[in-house]
Amino acid sequence: MSSALSASQIREAFLKFFEERGHRRVASSSLVPQNDPSLLFTNAGMVQFKDVFTGREKREYSRATTSQKCVRAGGKHNDLDNVGYTARHHTFFEMLGNFSFGDYFKPDAIAYGWEFVTKTLGLDKARLAVTVFNGEGGIPWDEEAFELWAKQGVSRDRILKLGLKDNFWAMGDTGPCGPCSEIHYHQGDDIPCAEVTAGRQCKGVACDCDRWLEIWNLVFMQFERKEKDAPLIPLPKPSIDTGAGLERIASVVQGKRSNYDTDLFQSILSRVSELVGKPYSQEGGASMRVVADHSRAAAFLIADGVQPSNEGRGYVLRRIMRRAIRHGSLLGLDELFFFKVVDRVIELMGEAYPELRDGRTFILEVCKHEEESFRRTLNRGMKLIDEEVARMKQSGAKVLSGEKVWELHGTYGFPWDLTEIILKERGFEADIAGYEKLKKEEAEKGTDEGGISKDKAIATVHLKLLERLGPTEFLGYEGVGHEGEGSVRAIINKGGVELTEAQEGDEVELVLDRTPFYGESGGQVGDTGRIVGHGGKAVAQVLDAQRPVQGLIVHQVKVTQGTLKVGDMVQAGVDGQRRSSIRANHSATHLLHKALKMVLGEHVKQAGSVVAPDYLRFDFSHFSPMTPEQQEQVEDLVNGWIRENAESQTRVMNLEDAKKSGAVAMFGEKYGETVRVVTVHPQSTELCGGTHVRRSGDIGLFKVTGESGVASGVRRIIAVTGLGAIQYMRETERELKKAAELLKTSPKDLVKRVESTQKRVKELEHKIEEMAVKAQAGSSKDLLEQARDINGMKVLATRMDPADPNVFRGLADQLRDRMKSGVVVIGGEKDGKVVLLVAATKDVVARGIHAGNLLKEMAKEVNGRGGGKPDLAQGGGEDPSRIPNAFDKFYELVKGTNLS
């Protein structure tokens, strides 16, 4: 099979085949579905065309072909635990597809499919079978498709009729859907089948086993479901959505029985095996397959802007990465390895998906960080399990409760299956059923998947409005863009109910047909201002403007005078000064983005932004804090471009051209067919729907006011521009002046003054200490008179409050000098604590006195600890009331010492 097509060749052959048949080759969309809260990840080729099928969105072509990145993990299609153990399950896969938006229908779709499979790929017709919809749930059986297949030459006994479960396709609970028809490939009856093992017959094409493999799904898009469980509504025009998993096609074409044996995975598996130091084999290779599969998902998800976290998409990514890392550990990989495998994925697929290459540094950093933190978690989890095991041993329990397993999983990110394995090794069990129950409850609460579906209900009323009224025309791009006339098209109250009018005092949402108000999006906050009707008799204050669904601008207003009705002509006026500040901050954000790329590197990608009137906030991928020099460089670049006062340009062009022109597009943004390309300065060109300055000089001044970390690998810059920057500098200057005044100097000499003041303070502190020692020294003579004579040496215990170790030391030195031969303890109290210091002259040390040992015993008397050298020791304790007892002990011990 060495001459078989490689996966890349199959991908290219497919796209070319359909291009030659009038299809537009469209790039894969992001794995993060845009403006679609109903979906966790892009899970099929049609996702990016969802609105085109339903007629909500128009494109300039009616046929398209793609190779789409897909992830099925988490949410509806959750196969994560199977991945690695079967020949077919993947978290990430590529789906080849051809699409018709109201253009051709069943006859062409079927003819194209058959031609590609049998001619281009040259698959043996004798091994092929197809299925059609048998009619169920009130939808008639697909006789047309049946006859069309027969016309292609498929023998009638190879055309099977199957029901809703197999031959009706829907993206999710809502969206376009329709009956489908599949092409299956016969791999061989020697493949194990669970039915046969259980003593029954294999169900052939309809069976779950791999003897017959589905390789292509042709969906005849005919309906739309607008809400969960709602009746099906016919689509404006019947359409086609087909999907063929590249991994499966490759395995069939290359004559392999497992996707993992295709060239798509071989190179990744050999990297894993190289790291492990053992060859890969089909049997016992599950862990290697897990690592190989998951490294693809991680590379692509991170490239599309997902980062491991504890909620939503980030949580699913984290689970995938941690599962891979754990399997790496099982393979004996103790050091960071995952990024090395991911790097192989980038090498392998970077050509077909350039976002992998562009994001390489960042992707690898994210992988390293996640592995480091997970390895710490593993260690912590092991400790917790050890504690639980100890507890169970004591109580005689054999099973760890579901709650504990859940706690380990939920709180510490410790995977349940690992908990189970470790417990087994120690002779215990885990209540996995109990854990599953808790997990289900949490999932129902919506916390496990991060509550992706919550926004759905809120958006419905706006979606309906958008459908009925069409998009709001935004007047803010042209001219000054602060004023405009429009008519009231809808009024909605807080509960989402439509009204015909709003009166003084009402707080409602207003939708106009055209408006100069910018609805919050792309980080830029919504405008505020006034909407006035009836020649000034009706007035509404606009508190905010939102864009709850793409295309619809909604004004949050409070009517302060008169009554506004649906149909009224109104004057809409944006707070101009506020808008100007927003413009400056938005344009500055673009310049900042570019400057960061230049100073820190191309790995810098926008990870979120806020453009407000009084500040801008920019989050971006980067791993270490910026140095003050880097911050200055960025400021200098941006201010340089501002001073050049370049005229900004906005061009409206189609998305492909825009990308070709090198404009920076963000992840997580949905772009229509035509996009706005904003050039604030020749250095910076971005796709952007926001409002911008006319000339870069309008920004005035750019000043960074803060730089910090927000998440692992994400930094945040806060900055101000124009008047805001001047205000910021002025405030800083005012504080500086105040400080200078307090220190009786000028701001220019402030640092010098602070330094000299600090020096002076230190000198004074030192002097005070010296004086205290001297004062004590004066009394050291008297003190010596109190010393006892024991075995020819002077022995003295003396108290001094408040205690100060420095002073004690000074005094001890003097006492030692004066008494020539002896041992002394000084004790005292400070802040409720005991301080003790013992000092001995050299000769008594030579005779057997040991200050450290003496101190140790005395410290016990005051409930404390201490020790030290034979000639000097220091310590303390908790009980000052027992200082006299410590002194008694001292005399007693010295007396009892055997001296030489």
Ligand code: SER
């Ligand atoms: N949407 C269908 C599928 O995912 C065909 O592309 O199978």
